[in-house]
Amino acid sequence: MTENHISSLQNPIVKQILHLRDRRERDKSKLFLIEGYREILRAFDAGWTFDTLLICSQLFLGSNEDALIQKIASCGTKVITTVDKVFHKISYRDRPDGLLAIAPQRTLTLNDLENPAKESILPFYIVAEAIEKPGNLGTILRSSDAVGVDGLIVCDRCTDIYNPNVVRASVGTLFTVPTVEAQGEETLLWLKERGIAILAATPQAKHEFTQVDLVRPLAIAVGTEQLGLSERWMQQADLQVRIPMKGVADSLNVAMATTLLLYEVLRQRR
């Protein structure tokens, strides 16, 4: 019989969850953690499945948790209750809300990003090259969801998309924005073959980002926090634009710059 309640910090599932905070364990097991009502709801609604759902009803913040748990359980997911002490141990948050799932990762490829049924006739992608901070990647996902991109391509990853801080900062949009991890070379080729223009932001560009026609098949490429986009991508860019900087700092936070470019595309395509 399987165990449906955990009261001990020594339980193997507690240990498994703590290990899943490390990328090595996530890479090996192809599992990851989803914490929080909103995040788990968004994953479920987007068709993701869960191996195990851990709950602690004393910590629930709302009144809809039971309905969600029932729906998830009816799909065959094992639901385990925990005591408060155990949930605080497995939680990644300051104020846990009593829901945490272990879920299988999904592995999409570039070709999964093509959607011929889609209404839009102008493909719209974002390429994030070697972003280091999970919070930035999560925030980029959140903005990508908001403007309705066709996909996020993470090239030459530094942080993996299943890092708990990516899931958290994305507030669950990781589950709705099609996200692919790919090598830089294959991504460049894939975009070029499809006639998708690559847009890069650089202080050296002649035109500001609001002055360039973005109503075309487009991939916005952004690079690391420290160094920006690599030379390889910069050279392959079909469009270079500048974000005005009127102060002492020479650049914006990468997620800010990305959000500005994403919304400029939206503004021009209205």
Place this chain on the structure above:
Amino acid sequence: MTENHISSLQNPIVKQILHLRDRRERDKSKLFLIEGYREILRAFDAGWTFDTLLICSQLFLGSNEDALIQKIASCGTKVITTVDKVFHKISYRDRPDGLLAIAPQRTLTLNDLENPAKESILPFYIVAEAIEKPGNLGTILRSSDAVGVDGLIVCDRCTDIYNPNVVRASVGTLFTVPTVEAQGEETLLWLKERGIAILAATPQAKHEFTQVDLVRPLAIAVGTEQLGLSERWMQQADLQVRIPMKGVADSLNVAMATTLLLYEVLRQRR
């Protein structure tokens, strides 16, 4: 004789620095910490003074550190060398770069934000109400610097502007953007008396943020991560705008939303 080298973790200055990570100690002593070459350089260039500068030359990343240290020392700041072990203890970073200063806080008031000599005839402020996360406040400062606002007004503060994570996320723009902490009521009054329009973003607004005329004396008001702008500010807003949300999430990260609004003002005022 004053001590100019620290090799022990038990040194009182080490303890003082660790205490300054806590708001209570910062509020009491009116001191704060500035870490990093770039941040200290920006503070110095903007005319800030330091009580003490701690350095660890083994950790320097560039070749300009000595010149900066000499300039700072020539203003009467005490310079203390430390061993690697001590610097790692006092540093707030994963990869410290060997420079950390203790500096007096500055307290500006709303009236310090007025600058009659300024070329701009259109005042441009940002009001950040009750922002909780230091990283968000720092990033808002970074974007505020980039668009050249006349000042940031932090109302009913939750995080204080001298939190080490604000300094870090602002990459030193805290020292160039005039920043004031004030009560909500007095700020509202101050803005209204000067005929400065208050702009608020809300999903209920009729017009998108790119469709409203922002070429006027303006204060952008943004609220907490969880709840947005308070009812008080929303009711007093002269302009309400909507940021389009085409995905599953109902809001952007507060720093993203702020950056979009700031740059839309810049675009319209070009």
